[in-house]
Every structure is written in structure tokens, then in C-alpha cells.
Amino acid sequence: MRAHSNTAIGNSESPKVITVSINGASRQFPRAISIAELIEEMGLTGKRIALERNGEIVPRSTFAAQQIADGDRMEIVVAVGGG
Template sequence: MEAFSLVINGESRSFPEPLTVSGLVEALDLTGKRVAVERNGEIVPRSQHGETRLVNGDKLEIVVAVGGG
């Protein structure tokens, strides 16, 4: 089976199988962190992370919110 490729924050990454947004967040070890995900130029609401399936070649920007002052 061919690798599943995504562009994440400008960097090409391969995964063994297709993912949902929440699966990607877990694969990147960001579970439980406050993240914003943009897919192909559109924000994916957190409520839709579990049902939004990523497609080979999708371009994502993932931003982790950092507290502080």
C-alpha cells in the first residue's frame, strides 16, 4: 500500500493510512492541547475533527495555543 501524504505546516509528511483530523492530532502527539487546524485554507471546527477525513495531498496548518503573558 502506498503511503498517505499530507503537507503539515509546509512540510511533507507520510502516514501509513488515511486519517481524520482528530487521528492526525493524536498521531502528532497533540491530544489534549489547544490546537487550531486549517485544511486547504479553511479552519476545521474542533467539533468536526472526528468526522473530517483527510485526503492524500491535503495542506494543513496546525497551530498550538501557548498560554503566558
């Protein structure tokens, strides 16, 4: 029996690292995740935030449905209260 790799050239199912820019810093993910998962991973769940993806404001109501994609550029602003 011969060993072989599951990552054949041209295999669309081969794993791909997703690289996105978040507030100017490059971050990598082993798979596509939703914006909601990204927010959770960053510890921002429940916080008042505004998120821009590739120049477009993303409504909070769509965070769970939208997947990040390789090359996305995101800006995340956290509202801070004070006086």
C-alpha cells in the same frame, strides 16, 4: 499453484500512501486517518489548537469525522499561554 500479487494494476483496493503537508513539512501515512487521529499521533490531544485544511478552518467538533486526503495542506497552530 502460481504466486500472484494482490496489487493488480487498476485495483482500487490496493494500498496507497497518503502524503500531506503539515506546517510546510511533508508527512506520509500508510492509510487515510481522521484529523482526530492525526492530532493524537502528533501528541496534541487536549491542547488548544487551531487547524486549517486547504485554506479552510476546521471546527474541532468535526475532527473525528473528517479524513485526511492525499495532497491536503494543513496548518496547525498551538496556543501557548504566558505573561
